[in-house]
Amino acid sequence: MTDRFKYREDREAYSAARVRALEALLIQKGILTDKSVDTVLGYFETKMGPFNGAKIVARAWVDPEFKARLVADTPAAVAELDLPAGMAGAEGEHMRAVANDPGVHNLIICTLCSCYPWPVLGLPPYWYKDPTFRSRAAREPRAVLAEFGVDVPESQQIKVWDSSAQIRWFVVPERPAGTESLSESELEALVTPESMMGVALAKAA
Amino acid sequence: MKLQHHLGGLEGLGPVWTETRVFVEPWETRIFGIHTAMMALSSQLPLPATPSAFDTIWTWADLRKGAEGINPFDYFKYRYYEKWLGGISGYFIEKGYITAEELDALTEVYYADPDKALPGGGAAAIDERIIQYLVEGDSPKRDVPVGDVLSVGDKVFIKNVPTIEHTRLPGFLRNKVGTVETVYEGAYTYLCDTGPDGIGTPMPVYCVAFDPQELWPGNAEANFILYADLYSAYVLPADVAEAA
Numbered sequence: 001m002t003d004r005f006k007y008r009e010d011r012e013a014y015s016a017a018r019v020r021a022l023e024a025l026l027i028q029k030g031i032l033t034d035k036s037v038d039t040v041l042g043y044f045e046t047k048m049g050p051f052n053g054a055k056i057v058a059r060a061w062v063d064p065e066f067k068a069r070l071v072a073d074t075p076a077a078v079a080e081l082d083l084p085a086g087m088a089g090a091e092g093e094h095m096r097a098v099a100n101d102p103g104v105h106n107l108i109i110c111t112l113c114s115c116y117p118w119p120v121l122g123l124p125p126y127w128y129k130d131p132t133f134r135s136r137a138a139r140e141p142r143a144v145l146a147e148f149g150v151d152v153p154e155s156q157q158i159k160v161w162d163s164s165a166q167i168r169w170f171v172v173p174e175r176p177a178g179t180e181s182l183s184e185s186e187l188e189a190l191v192t193p194e195s196m197m198g199v200a201l202a203k204a205a
Numbered sequence: 206m207k208l209q210h211h212l213g214g215l216e217g218l219g220p221v222w223t224e225t226r227v228f229v230e231p232w233e234t235r236i237f238g239i240h241t242a243m244m245a246l247s248s249q250l251p252l253p254a255t256p257s258a259f260d261t262i263w264t265w266a267d268l269r270k271g272a273e274g275i276n277p278f279d280y281f282k283y284r285y286y287e288k289w290l291g292g293i294s295g296y297f298i299e300k301g302y303i304t305a306e307e308l309d310a311l312t313e314v315y316y317a318d319p320d321k322a323l324p325g326g327g328a329a330a331i332d333e334r335i336i337q338y339l340v341e342g343d344s345p346k347r348d349v350p351v352g353d354v355l356s357v358g359d360k361v362f363i364k365n366v367p368t369i370e371h372t373r374l375p376g377f378l379r380n381k382v383g384t385v386e387t388v389y390e391g392a393y394t395y396l397c398d399t400g401p402d403g404i405g406t407p408m409p410v411y412c413v414a415f416d417p418q419e420l421w422p423g424n425a426e427a428n429f430i431l432y433a434d435l436y437s438a439y440v441l442p443a444d445v446a447e448a449a
Contacts, residue, residue, distance in 0.1 A: 004278055014312070016232035016319065019290055021311035023235055024323050025303045030258040031246075033327020037238030039335050048339065086340035090244075093344040094389075111213035111375045113269050114285070123237070126224035129285040131212055133221045138213035138377065139417065142426050147221050158429035162213070164373050165410045165434035166345050166393050194225060 047084040048092075049122035053170060054191035055081060056120060057202075058184045060099070061175040070097050070172065078120065091168055092119030098161065099172040100198075105152045106171045107145070107198035109137045110163040117168035121193055128197065138162065148199040171195070173202040208277035210368060211376030214421055233286035240268065240293055242331075245338030252337055256328040261300055266396035268292060270371045345393045347407035354409045355442065359385045361413060362446035364439055368402040374439045378413075381420055382443055386432055387412035395436070403438035410436055 008014055026032040056078060060067035070077035074097045078087050086092070095117050098106040110116070111134050116124040127133055127148075137144045141158045145151070152158055161169045173195040179187060194200035208215075228234050243263040246255065271292030272280065280288070297303045315321055355361065365379040366372070373395065389410045398405030413435050417425035441449075 004276070004282070007282075010316075012230050012232070013316065013319070015287060015290055016230070017314075017316035018294070018308070018312045019232045019235045019239075020315040020319070020323070021308055022290075022294055022297070022303075023239060024311060024315070025308060026239065026297070027324045027327060029302060030256065030327070031302060032239070032242050032257070032259075033329070033331050034323060034325045035327065035332050036242045036335060037235055039332045040238040040241045040339075041234055043336065043339050086342075088344075089340045089342040090241075090338060091342070093342040094346070111377075112210065112373060113265070113272070123227040125227055126229060126285065127222055130222045130224075131281055132218040135212045135215035135218055136221060138375075138431060139216075139421055139424070140426050141429055144221055148223055154428060156428075158426075160429060160431045162375060162431065162433040164375055165436055167389070167410075167412070167434050199223075 044118075044122055047086060048089070048119045050120075050191075050193040050196065051188075052083050052087065053117075053120040053193070053196045054188040055083065056097075057172055057191045057196065058187040060172050061179075061187055062184050067099060067172065071099050083119075087119045089119055091115075092117055093168075094166045095120065095168045095170065097170055097172055098159065100174045102156070102174075104157050104159055105145075105198065106159045106161065107137060107141050108161050108163065108169045108171060109134060111135070111138055112164055115163035115168055117170050121170055121196055125193060127194075127199065145199060148194070150199065150201060171198045173198075173200075176202050176204040178204045206376075207273050207368075209273040209280055210372055210374075213375050213377040228286070229284070230286075233284075236286050236290045236293060240289060241339075242335050243293070244343075245335040246331065250338065250343060252334050252341075253330070255330040255334050257331045257334075258302070263296065264396040266371060267296065271295065273371060345395065347392050347394055349392050349407045351392045351407075351409050354388055354437075355385050355411060355440070357385050357388060360443035361385060361411070361440040362443045363413075363435070364441060366401065366403050366439060369400060371397070371399050372402045373399075373404060373436060374402070375433060377420055378415065378433055378435070381415060383413035383415040383433075383440075385411050386414045389434075393436070404436045408437045410434055411440060413440065 027034050074095045114124050114129040141160050190202045195202045246257050246259045247263045249262050272288050298305050363378045363381050392407035393410045394407050395404040415431045
């Protein structure tokens with residue numbers, strides 16, 4: 001039997017050295033520059049990230065007509081807002097928003113890989129990429145959501161959206177109660193990536 | 206059959222991992238950056254030529270084929286970006302950009318001295334193209350006639366196509382019946398031709414609704430609907446399937 005069920009003791013140190021060696025070779029051989037990786041990472045810190053999705057959701061909370069347009073034609077509604085260039089860029093070419101309401105809770109999954117709407121949500125968190133989540137959420141979403149601390153009553157229908165082709169999905173969570181006096185920018189702070197994929201509810205601070 | 210194509214509905218896996226971080230080790234950021242730069246420099250994209258020595262194709266399909274091709278035990282054993290590191294390193298070796306020996310040797314160097322600086326240099330045009338790719342993306346939509354398309358509400362039978370290396374048809378939907386929820390406008394390619402699996406040329410895509418009680422009779426939760434986006438090569442009108 002091989003050591004298939006064991007990890008190297010220096011698992012992380014080894015991977016860290018190996019990825020550094022790979023990046024060094026790619027720079028040496030003229031494939032990438034010494035700034036390429038940081039260029040990508042910087043882009044996800046400032047241009048593509050959940051801060052964009054939070055603005056979209058907060059607008060949907062304060063403007064029901066915008067919310068209706070967002071669900072009917074997501075790219076056109078997103079383009080109305082003053083967001084960075086690239087909202088229809090990489091992994092956002094074809095996006096679709098679904099809105100929660102008292103009767104329906106939406107959950108986004110990708111059973112084949114980890115498709116995620118980069119421009120509005122940035123990069124997928126580990127829970128979304130984990131094979132256990134991807135397997136179980138398809139058959140027992142209520143049990144999975146309970147493990148995230150979200151109890152969806154039996155009477156509320158769950159819609160699970162499997163991202164298996166070109167569409168990148170996200171959820172418009174319900175506006176939390178008791179937030180009537182908050183400004184749009186204060187509302188943005190209540191919107192988490194988890195709430196925009198359906199494994200959390202937006203909560204008043 | 207690859208287990209990785211049949212994850213949906215798999216039982217006995219234990220609790221989910223509720224980790225909300227995108228990266229759990231600093232090194233993981235580097236392999237993500239390398240992958241995204243490769244996608245931006247991939248040779249099939251209609252973007253400006255750069256001095257980069259990268260002259261082959263690297264898309265999500267290549268990354269997915271790598272992850273789908275590994276031993277299923279390893280698929281569950283290793284974290285997401287560990288699989289990326291293995292697959293991407295293997296690609297550069299297979300395509301002859303680097304050798305396994307030089308990667309191993311340099312790994313030892315950085316292992317012994319993790320703070321040793323990376324080499325410098327490179328043309329600015331390479332990084333400009335990376336930004337351009339992120340801003341513009343790579344839409345699979347194609348302006349071609351699509352012929353007869355299904356309609357919302359149509360019952361469809363999901364084929365069990367002969368997948369070999371790669372597919373976008375989840376295993377748990379094969380031989381099942383669903384209902385068209387949305388007909389997406391136009392036609393969509395995929396990142397590669399999947400051969401007898403059937404996708405790659407422009408075709409309609411449908412969002413199809415499934416009753417989980419029909420997918421897993423007596424073994425699925427109540428009061429939920431599962432939707433999947435499916436290329437038309439994977440679906441047949443249910444009446445046509447019945448007549449066949």
